[in-house]
Amino acid sequence: MKTVFTFRPPRSLQARLIERYPSIEFMFYKTVEEAEELSDAEIIVTFGENLTPQRIEACKQLKWVMVASAGLEKMPLASLSEKDILVTNARGVHKIPMAEFTLGYLLNHVKRFLELQKLQGESTWNKRLPIGELADQTLLVLGTGAIGSEIARLAAAFRMKTIGINRSGRIADSFSNVYQIDQLLSVLPEADFVVSILPSTNETKHLLKKEHFQAMKKTAAFINIGRGDVLEEQVLMDALNEEEIAHAYLDVFVQEPLLEEHAFWNHEKITVTPHISSITPQYLPRVFEIFEYNLDQYLQGQGIYKNRVDINRGY
Template structure:
């Protein structure tokens, strides 16, 4: 795409200094305006051709304020907060960073599984009480079944790592298609059959109209008494109040939660004080390698964009919401 004027690129996300310098040196055909919030970026929106955002700060009004905007690059995988109707009406391209979370999130899931299997919390409590619990038996992962809801990049990497521990891997996806590293895959319509097998149930589903509050009382009732539920997908795919009831009734053993219906998790949420819950503040995909990986996707797509091609990586289908 030949152009006499430089492309105007604005960020509403705080980008590391070394990565800002890398972008500026690699793309002299663009003027980069590095802001740390959408409030700051608003001053440049009227001239912006390309917007980099984490995806939670763009409103319909910002689309209206940016008549030159041609492309929004979301530096995360989640795009559910984006104003899809406004973006589609304006004919704006949107891409995201799905796929870059596979390594850290799969590692988080395996940490959560090992944490529970090897009784880390029991040992911590014994240490606090100065008790020598030498008769405590831990679990082995070999032959245990991990059921993974979502067989994309993150789910596949999770299954690959689980295979190193000789676990049985069962996946759930839209149509039950086979996926590498999974011993079996069920369609979403047959999800209940898969859940019944789980020693560890891992939710990596994105939030869409179809996954909204997908997991509730009926699904948790299918779990084994000793099962562990791990949620690193989206909080709103779970009916949180029904999850808490299931835990109180001891329908299953433990929940490891990285995502929640409301974030940050409100101080008054009972989840904070439930002994059968391990919490983390939506950080399963956050590592020092996050921004470099996300910006590599942007750099690839910027070359596609500037050359007038259409073979974008991670193009978001606006009509589908992902």
């Protein structure tokens, strides 16, 4: 049974797999292009780059694709669905770094670390900055999955009120309240912070419109660590320029990398980071935990997989 990696994990992780699973032939390639034996793979472990429909077509033994990320935009979902391939992903692996990143933004915002740093640059002792507090503020999170719940858990530890938004309005871990997406406009006025962790799907594309930013507090901060196309960038620019909201913290963009000439870079109300909220030294170790759990299931023919992807929903 061949398992082909289209990326090279650290040697320690490779060694652990080889030792734990003697019945499996593991092949580790730097890229999908270099993965000569891809078409013989029964299992592919991949970040998804360049895994084209043609390449999937050519795989005659393929049963399972483990995607080492959470987003599936790069995956040839139609081909995988057609061939009835099991797809699992690394959902949940992102929750710790992304939730930490989000709370980092929130604290930066209320504690005015940027302004404090400017004052330090000027050797100026100024106690008059209006430093705020997270306690008792309201955080609204678009998306109540693993990441959203982890953000809400931390926010609750900071004594914040947490509102979750999902499709069904079904309660989710760590949220004070959860509302259906239909009710978004009516709850947005309560939020001091609005965080989007939504994936890119037909339903979420351009979900946030002018009216949503108009409904937010003028002091609200918007944080996007999901996908850039949850809004049209001009809508956000207008909301900031027209003072509908106070600041946007953006880690994701319609086009990445963000072009050097993009207006976001120099906008004083926009903080740009290069899609790094999920980066952590623990990333691959955690991916491997999921992969090995599922591999045990697969080998035992039990079929109860962690993070099985519903291909038709796209996540």
